[in-house]
Amino acid sequence: MERSTIVRVHEGLHARPATRFVKLAKGFESDVELVKDGKAVSAKSSVKLMLLAVKENQEVTVRANGADAIEALEALIGYLENPRAGLDDEAEAQSPANDAGQEAAPAPGSAPAAPDGANRLRGVAASEGFAIGPAFAHFPPDIAGQGRMLQAEEIEGEIDRFRMAVGAVQARMDHALAQDSLSAGDRGIVAALRDIAADDSLTGEAEGLIKGGNDAVSAVITAASTIAAEFSAVDDHYLNARADDVHAVGRQICLVLLGQDDFSLENIPEGAILIADNIGAWDLARAPLKRIGGVVCGHGGATSHIAIIARSHGIPAVLGLGGQVNALRTAQDVALDGNAGHVIIDPDEATRADFAGRVEAAAKERAGLTIFKTVTPKLADGRIIEVAANIGSLEEIEAALEAGAMGIGLFRTELLFMRHMHLPSEDMQAETYTALAKAFAPYPVIVRTLDIGGDKPIAGIEFPDEENPFLGWRGIRMCLDRPDIFKRQLRALLRAAVHGNIKVMLPMVSDISEVRQTRVLVDECTAELKAEGVPHASFDLGVMIETPAAVLIAAALAKEVAFFSIGTNDLTQYIMAADRLNPTVAKLNDVTNPAVMSAIEMTAKAGVAAGIMVGMCGEAAGRPDLIATFVKMGLTELSMSPASIQRAKKAIMAMAAEG
Numbered sequence: 001m002e003r004s005t006i007v008r009v010h011e012g013l014h015a016r017p018a019t020r021f022v023k024l025a026k027g028f029e030s031d032v033e034l035v036k037d038g039k040a041v042s043a044k045s046s047v048k049l050m051l052l053a054v055k056e057n058q059e060v061t062v063r064a065n066g067a068d069a070i071e072a073l074e075a076l077i078g079y080l081e082n083p084r085a086g087l088d089d090e091a092e093a094q095s096p097a098n099d100a101g102q103e104a105a106p107a108p109g110s111a112p113a114a115p116d117g118a119n120r121l122r123g124v125a126a127s128e129g130f131a132i133g134p135a136f137a138h139f140p141p142d143i144a145g146q147g148r149m150l151q152a153e154e155i156e157g158e159i160d161r162f163r164m165a166v167g168a169v170q171a172r173m174d175h176a177l178a179q180d181s182l183s184a185g186d187r188g189i190v191a192a193l194r195d196i197a198a199d200d201s202l203t204g205e206a207e208g209l210i211k212g213g214n215d216a217v218s219a220v221i222t223a224a225s226t227i228a229a230e231f232s233a234v235d236d237h238y239l240n241a242r243a244d245d246v247h248a249v250g251r252q253i254c255l256v257l258l259g260q261d262d263f264s265l266e267n268i269p270e271g272a273i274l275i276a277d278n279i280g281a282w283d284l285a286r287a288p289l290k291r292i293g294g295v296v297c298g299h300g301g302a303t304s305h306i307a308i309i310a311r312s313h314g315i316p317a318v319l320g321l322g323g324q325v326n327a328l329r330t331a332q333d334v335a336l337d338g339n340a341g342h343v344i345i346d347p348d349e350a351t352r353a354d355f356a357g358r359v360e361a362a363a364k365e366r367a368g369l370t371i372f373k374t375v376t377p378k379l380a381d382g383r384i385i386e387v388a389a390n391i392g393s394l395e396e397i398e399a400a401l402e403a404g405a406m407g408i409g410l411f412r413t414e415l416l417f418m419r420h421m422h423l424p425s426e427d428m429q430a431e432t433y434t435a436l437a438k439a440f441a442p443y444p445v446i447v448r449t450l451d452i453g454g455d456k457p458i459a460g461i462e463f464p465d466e467e468n469p470f471l472g473w474r475g476i477r478m479c480l481d482r483p484d485i486f487k488r489q490l491r492a493l494l495r496a497a498v499h500g501n502i503k504v505m506l507p508m509v510s511d512i513s514e515v516r517q518t519r520v521l522v523d524e525c526t527a528e529l530k531a532e533g534v535p536h537a538s539f540d541l542g543v544m545i546e547t548p549a550a551v552l553i554a555a556a557l558a559k560e561v562a563f564f565s566i567g568t569n570d571l572t573q574y575i576m577a578a579d580r581l582n583p584t585v586a587k588l589n590d591v592t593n594p595a596v597m598s599a600i601e602m603t604a605k606a607g608v609a610a611g612i613m614v615g616m617c618g619e620a621a622g623r624p625d626l627i628a629t630f631v632k633m634g635l636t637e638l639s640m641s642p643a644s645i646q647r648a649k650k651a652i653m654a655m656a657a658e659g
């Protein structure tokens with residue numbers, strides 16, 4: 001008995017959804033298979049399911065055979081079509097950063113491998129920041145199998161030994177998962193490893209080899225390599241990174257079999273730079289992370305679990321050095337620049353002083369600013385200035401909250417569209433915007449509608465070849481021409497508005513008709529949702545002011561919208577006619593140029609006169625040297641990267657103190 005459907009699981013059947021699907025499948029006696037493109041795998045193995053690489057919106061068939069086949073089909077098809085049904089928020093939060101974070105990071109492994117100099121190496125910039133400290137080389141010896149063929153009478157005992165070792169590793173991971181000290185992100189990562197340890201793909205493969213006469217350690221090594229190779233071969237960065245996880249789990253099983261303790265990171269000295277060819281996410285997640293000054297690794301890219309852990313704990317990291325990492329085995333000290341992906345072995349005095357200065361300055365600044373996290377900046381006249389965050393994915397929520405963001409002033413929705421092989425569904429968008437609204441309520445979350453053009457094409461939209469993509473079919477222009485895409489986003493936003501303070505802003509507006517046409521579409525979407533009985537709520541509609549035309553018609557625009565948000569990045573390039581990406585004209589691309597500053601002032605005046613909120617979400621909003629000027633012009637909201645928030649609050653408070 002079988003049924004086909006389109007998968008609605010966000011990002012497809014990757015780690016955690018695969019585990020959930022397997023858990024459901026294992027609840028039925030029937031044999032259950034999932035079939036994609038003619039390939040069928042057991043629905044009771046999360047590793048096999050992951051390797052099938054099922055993506056969102058793909059068609060699959062569920063096949064069940066047994067007494068409860070009808071019930072199994074119903075439950076499994078139900079999950080594929082509506083994966084969130086019956087899940088509480090907590091269960092969802094345990095998914096490794098929603099697993100999407102891993103894909104949010106830049107593509108891994110593209111850094112050049114050649115050394116820059118005798119003691120300088122270059123790898124993948126995987127977690128930003130500077131570090132210098134004593135090298136802590138972590139090169140545990142490879143585990144080798146005994147290479148001995150078992151006698152027939154030994155096989156049963158070896159299988160028992162193997163099963164006990166697997167049980168011990170699972171118990172260790174369960175113990176780690178029970179610790180309150182494990183952060184939500186790390187918990188998801190350890191849970192994914194535990195799933196691999198519990199999956200019969202790895203254990204089944206190893207047991208098969210033992211039955212064939214191999215000793216357990218050799219069997220585990222071979223089985224892990226076989227499965228890791230399959231993960232490496234899939235055309236998906238996220239799944240490729242799971243190969244390292246399989247090796248890590250295999251290693252843990254082998255260590256138990258050999259009765260050896262794993263090489264521990266427990267004694268890493270304060271501020272040391274951890275150097276390894278390959279560190280298992282499992283090892284890093286339970287290491288004393290607060291003591292680690294930096295991480296340098298031969299393996300791993302920007303989407304590996306190591307990178308994710310390092311980023312979420314603010315540890316600078318350079319990964320993917322390949323064989324070059326061996327040059328660090330005997331290093332005494334190491335300096336690393338996680339922004340550029342540089343590693344310097346035994347730096348000279350001048351480099352030492354330079355790095356020490358950077359690290360100290362950054363730490364001092366960070367420490368001095370934390371008192372501003374909970375500050376609500378207020379001017380002498382009582383006006384509150386909202387200092388909000390610019391983010392582009394749900395994974396950045398934690399950093400924004402941690403910094404003290406008073407809401408989101410710009411949620412760039414492009415990433416949602418760009419990280420997929422296809423256009424994101426209305427449901428997926430509604431879930432994303434809802435999560436944002438809930439995280440920041442009652443503060444506002446300003447979601448910018450899709451701002452994409454020929455310079456950044458995405459799957460599912462065909463862009464014409466353009467001589468000047470920055471002056472072409474982008475932002476609101478494209479959206480109005482593609483109501484199928486635009487309405488899906490507007491409907492998702494109306495649905496999310498039920499859950500918090502959602503506001504919506506339109507990018508690249510240059511004509512008042514663009515706002516009016518959008519309103520017509522919003523009304524259409526509202527009527528549709530009402531007719532369908534789908535819960536929804538209205539939202540404030542605003543515009544970005546980032547074209548000279550919008551500045552010149554600001555007074556008229558202000559009558560039609562609830563707020564302005566000045567996009568100084570584009571406004572500067574269009575006012576100055578200087579491409580923001582072209583370093584040759586970088587001097588002209590200057591927000592402090594009087595031409596740009598007067599455009600900002602004109603916008604502020606028009607907004608203030610009409611009584612609407614005027615904010616700013618371009619990079620300039622976070623510049624402490626300009627904040628007082630913007631506030632004096634009448635801006636009451638400044639939105640910036642989370643890292644700039646506390647500094648901006650400090651600048652506003654200093655201004656308030658001056659009166």
Ligand code: PEP
Nearest residue numbers: 546567568569570617618
């Ligand atoms: C801007 O143009 O200032 C802006 C915030 O938008 P983006 O940088 O995404 O174009």
Ligand code: MG
Nearest residue numbers: 546567569570
């Ligand atoms: Mg812009």
